[in-house]
Amino acid sequence: MLSTLPVTAEPSSRVDPTLAADRQHVWHPFTQMQEYFAQPALAIASGQGGWLTDTAGKTYLDGNASVWTNVHGHNDPDLNAALRTQLGQVAHSTMLGLTHPVGAELAAELSALAPAGLSRTFFSDNGSNAVEIALKLSFQYWQLTGRPEKIGVIGMAGGYHGDTFGAMAVGDSGFFHDRFRPWCFPAHHFAAPSCREWGGKIRAANTTASLASLQALLAEHAGTTACLIIEPSVQGAAGMRLQPPGFIREVAALCRAHKVHLILDEVFVAFGRLGSMLVCTEEGVTPDFLCLAKGLTAGYLPLAATLAREEIFSAFLGSYESGRAFYHGHTFTGNPLAAAVALANIRKLRALISAGTLRSRSACFGRLIDDTFFSHPHVRDIRQRGFTAALDLAPSREGTATFPVADRVGLQICLRAREHGLLLRPLGDTLLLVPPLCLSEVELGELVHRTLQAINDILPN
């Protein structure tokens, strides 16, 4: 019987009703629930700036930006005001055959931010859907233009594009998705480049083998391939695997030469995460499709966008009976509350980027990571770019020995970090640090210092 599950070690007279309801009724994502029940539970009641406060009143630095979304902090007065204003107008109205002012304005704004030509925005409500939409648009485009044999997809090794079936099919995230392979369509994957960078310096990079493997795939399969999908610059869920600058330009050139659509999945890397609004504009690459979510609403509300080139959009035009329309849509597509917040987010972010604030903050983050972890005896490798960092933990810096999986060292460190007032999520024994972009240099120092304390508590030297 579920009702026998323990809540926490608290006396029953002080049982927190949130935790009680959670224990009895919630099934958490990406969580082994048996392990979760054995941990001290934590319920967040409020947030301010880069900090979150639990139902017992303890505050924590939000070290993973509430799953890589938060930009200007929690409870931001400007975003709150935009939300309240829109709430006074309308909370939701469909985009199926209708429009609304904030949705239309946001689509225009996104086209203005994106490389020239990406003039059409198809809204949805999460990153996986943004990817599904790009894939389906690419598949349908080739059907509509007389190339129905172009049905294949190429992804990059280690890619993560979400958890829906199309996104799983084109991704390559090992044990997250392996058990669902029988239901996924086949996709090819080319080798990822290698790139070591932290503290603002590239330490080593090699793209030769990666580009050669892509070239080989395209030489054999381009005629039957619809699109290539890639997370440009940083593969977040693979543990912040990096690409050197210029790599994505070479991938784009190969796609263009072989008439294969390029889908850039910037769900994680856009909206200031790497210091710029969009990676594609920074790199001078115009994809055929651009997927955005996460930071689009600064971590406030679910909203995603798939941008497409005008020429692709045109191929879908025709009479109703031609059947060329794109039959895809979600109930809350382009929700006005989320669109209003996204517009306020972009306004604020543009100012931060042009003032150089993000550049100096991310440089500070890089210096702190380098100074604190470079010679740490249990940090075998570091990858850091912009406001993303991964620390690979191991029994020693040298060699290849790893901790036994069952020891859950990464998780133990993250649980200990809570005692130091810091929220982090591990990826196995890799710690991922993904701060909200609003953290001051002092707060970034706290993030790094508290991470170090937690590591040293669990792994004394």
Ligand SMILES: Cc1ncc(COP(=O)(O)O)c(C=O)c1O
């Ligand atoms: C690059 C990338 N694409 C897609 C997704 C999926 O987004 P969502 O969780 O909103 O479905 C993620 C999520 O982490 C991501 O990092």
